[in-house]
Amino acid sequence: MxxxxxxxxxxxxxxxxxxxxxxxxxxxxxxxxxxxxxxxxxxxxxxxxxxxxxxxxxxxxxxxxxxxxxxxxxxxxxxxxxxxxxxxxxxxxxxxxxxxxxxxxxxxxxxxxxxxxxxxxxxxxxxxxxxxxxxxxxxxxxxxxxxxxxxxxxxxxxxxxxxxxxxxxxxxxxxxxxxxxxxxxxxxxxxxxxxxxxxxxxxxxxxxxxxxxxxGPNELIAWQQAAAATLVRDPLLDYLQALIAYSRRTGIFERGLSPRGGLALRRAAQAWALIDGRDHVLPEDVQAVLPAVVDHRLIRRERDTDQPSTHLLHSVDVG
Missing domain, CATH: 3.40.50.300 (P-loop containing nucleotide triphosphate hydrolases)
Structure with missing residues (x-):
């Protein structure tokens, strides 16, 4: 057991x-x-x-x-x-x-x-x-x-x-x-x-x-709790909010990231940091999970070969 x-x-x-x-x-x-x-x-x-x-x-x-x-x-x-x-x-x-x-x-x-x-x-x-x-x-x-x-x-x-x-x-x-x-x-x-x-x-x-x-299942639940407790400092929250805000600008995407999409990005970045054994999230964690989290949620208005995540990464500075 x-x-x-x-x-x-x-x-x-x-x-x-x-x-x-x-x-x-x-x-x-x-x-x-x-x-x-x-x-x-x-x-x-x-x-x-x-x-x-x-x-x-x-x-x-x-x-x-x-x-x-x-x-x-x-x-x-x-x-x-x-x-x-x-x-x-x-x-x-x-x-x-x-x-x-x-x-x-x-x-x-x-x-x-x-x-x-x-x-x-x-x-x-x-x-x-x-x-x-x-x-x-x-x-x-x-x-x-x-x-x-x-x-x-x-x-x-x-x-x-x-x-x-x-x-x-x-x-x-x-x-x-x-x-x-x-x-x-x-x-x-x-x-x-x-x-x-x-x-x-x-x-x-x-x-x-x-x-x-x-x-086993109990360990996975404990790991999920550890991921959720991974620290997200204010500068990292600023970066997340900048990405979310940019996605909502009129004329770029058909619709921006919803609050659920923003939370998904934070949770995924926390989990990525846990896999590295860290207790805090880095901008690199957000960037690593961004394509998997946002590309099925965002649609470009203009025809472009770049994925939405690529556009976000090139357009939003870490700060």
């Missing part, structure tokens, strides 16, 4: 946390070659107690990353394959009549797990996609008038195919905003692909041989 998290007033051992997270990154790196920055972003998203969206073509390792996170953090894992005929009840659960008890009994769906993989989420209809909305936002689901709490830790990792592929439904803005980060894996490097071709299928290994956990 995993040890209980430390008391709220106990100072977290940030060096020990950073060491455990480094072991998790190395273990996942044995399955997902040369993607250390992406793995680090995914860990930071979970440390910030956020949901993660991975957008990429099929077959580049999205599911492998999900399995690696669940294994190394010792989380109860479930996978939901989103298809066109998937129903909300297939995700949330359903009440069935128990003849022995002569009453309806709730049978929980796969959403009741600690790490939920919503695979190819944009292949399902908007009605089914929206079934995740309350769960992601409120950490609860309501079925037939009864509310069922999703116990912590609870995080959703969703994958989606590019929107130009056949059989996809674009995620609405309200759903996109529920994801703290969106990341892309991309094609492997030449050396990484050589290792894949020479060494076999790491996806099969991910299914057959689980990675050894470096922690």
């Amino acid at each position: 995993s040890p209980q998290p430390p008391p709220q007033n106990a100072a977290p051992d940030r060096a020990a946390i950073a060491g455990a997270l480094d072991r998790a990154r190395q273990a996942i790196g044995q399955r997902l070659y040369d993607k250390d920055h992406v793995v680090r972003l995914a860990l930071a998203c979970l440390l910030a107690d956020g949901h993660l969206l991975i957008e990429d073509i099929p077959g580049v390792g999205k599911t492998t990353l999900a399995h690696g996170l669940a294994d190394t953090l010792g989380l109860a894992f479930s996978r939901i394959q989103f298809v066109s005929d998937l129903l909300p009840s297939d995700i949330l659960g359903v009440s069935v009549f128990d003849r022995n008890e002569a009453e309806f009994v709730f049978r929980p769906g796969p959403i009741f797990a600690e790490l939920v993989l919503a695979d190819e989420i944009n292949r399902a209809s908007p009605r089914t996609q929206s079934a995740l909305l309350e769960a992601m936002a409120e950490r609860q689901v309501t079925i037939e008038g009864v509310t069922h709490v999703l116990e912590a830790p609870f995080n959703v990792l969703a994958t989606q195919n590019p929107a130009d592929q056949n059989g996809t439904f674009a995620l609405p803005d309200s759903q996109l905003d529920r994801f703290l980060m969106r990341i892309h894996l991309g094609y492997p490097t030449r050396m990484a692909e050589r290792r894949l071709l020479a060494g076999g299928d790491t996806r099969a290994e991910a299914h057959n041989d689980r990675l050894s956990p470096v922690a």
Whole structure:
């Protein structure tokens, strides 16, 4: 049994946390070659107690990353394959009549797990996609008038195919905003692909041989508390506010960052600092997580090859 998290007033051992997270990154790196920055972003998203969206073509390792996170953090894992005929009840659960008890009994769906993989989420209809909305936002689901709490830790990792592929439904803005980060894996490097071709299928290994956990659910909750307690000094808050304010200037983006988006940026930067074992946030932490946090929330009015985060970084001084 995993040890209980430390008391709220106990100072977290940030060096020990950073060491455990480094072991998790190395273990996942044995399955997902040369993607250390992406793995680090995914860990930071979970440390910030956020949901993660991975957008990429099929077959580049999205599911492998999900399995690696669940294994190394010792989380109860479930996978939901989103298809066109998937129903909300297939995700949330359903009440069935128990003849022995002569009453309806709730049978929980796969959403009741600690790490939920919503695979190819944009292949399902908007009605089914929206079934995740309350769960992601409120950490609860309501079925037939009864509310069922999703116990912590609870995080959703969703994958989606590019929107130009056949059989996809674009995620609405309200759903996109529920994801703290969106990341892309991309094609492997030449050396990484050589290792894949020479060494076999790491996806099969991910299914057959689980990675050894470096922690458990209680530890993850304690780490999330430590991330939230990471110090954000006034000059850093000034930088965050400058980025947010610039995003809201008329004529640059269709809409600026919402307060939720600003909080997401702060939480992600705190988690990034914790991975380094620090008790305070640096501007470099904000800059490291900025693309993953803001690029799915901001749309440029003018046609430009630069991502919104690139424009922000070039336009806003640290101070």
